[in-house]
Amino acid sequence: MMPRDLFQRLSSAGLLAALLQAPVWAENSDIMQVSIGMEKNRAPYTYLDKQQQAQGILVEAITELCKKIPMTCTFSVDHFDTLVGKMHTYQLQGFVVIDTFIYPELDNLKLTAPLCTLQPVLVQLAAEKPRLTPDDFKNTTIGVRAGSLLHLYLLDQYSSVARIRTYQLSEEGIFDLTSKRINALFVDDAFFNQQVKNTVLGTTDSAAQLVSYPVTDVELPPTNMRLALRGNDTTLLNTFNKILQDKSPPNCADLLKSPIMPTPSQPVAQQ
Structure with a gap:
């Protein structure tokens, strides 16, 4: 257990937050582990299947993105507002923003380049x-x-x-x-x-x-279909964007054609 005086010194120096924010490394591995939050009932983007496993076209897109880095991305579910709170308490390294209104600067967040485009x-x-x-x-x-x-x-x-x-x-x-x-x-x-x-x-x-x-010529704020990261986590942001910005984002509906994309049996109708 960390001695109380050491804990206080770390806190006052701002080092504790840095330690909490540090990436997690799998035991006996060079692969970084990143925890990503998502909403559980937003098919086809993010949802849980019958086995309570994370599914959806954005889950698949992020998983493939993590493989290219490479890093291991795990997913946890919660309400959108709770996901924002978990970012502030360092329980998550990022979360999926589908189309909910968000003001990144107010919550000290940075958004990646889009995973796909909404029509x-x-x-x-x-x-x-x-x-x-x-x-x-x-x-x-x-x-x-x-x-x-x-x-x-x-x-x-x-x-x-x-x-x-x-x-x-x-x-x-x-x-x-x-x-x-x-x-x-x-x-x-x-x-x-x-x-x-x-x-x-x-x-x-x-x-x-x-x-x-x-509906054409719809101008929406550039805050949808992205990963939200903490504002000072520039290394992780740049790592994701380096791959995402290599090519134009696909239409979100085109991601449904992926052979690895499972079909939800029934939409979940409760939050």
């Missing part, structure tokens, strides 16, 4: 006339995941003509859309392709078939 889409009933512009949505209701960058975009561009209904999970909005409680759901194409198009709701045989319409 927003408006999901609607195939049997109804497509609505493609804000004017088309006058006196209608659009659903979106609460606190997401897409939520902020709707508030800015559509709230003057349409009602905005928010959900903790986008899957909840799918239910309301098929029940005609809302007129459209604002998501991204990777979510639609995996969680809707890949189900009975994406087939022409379904009376409640859903289709998506791309």
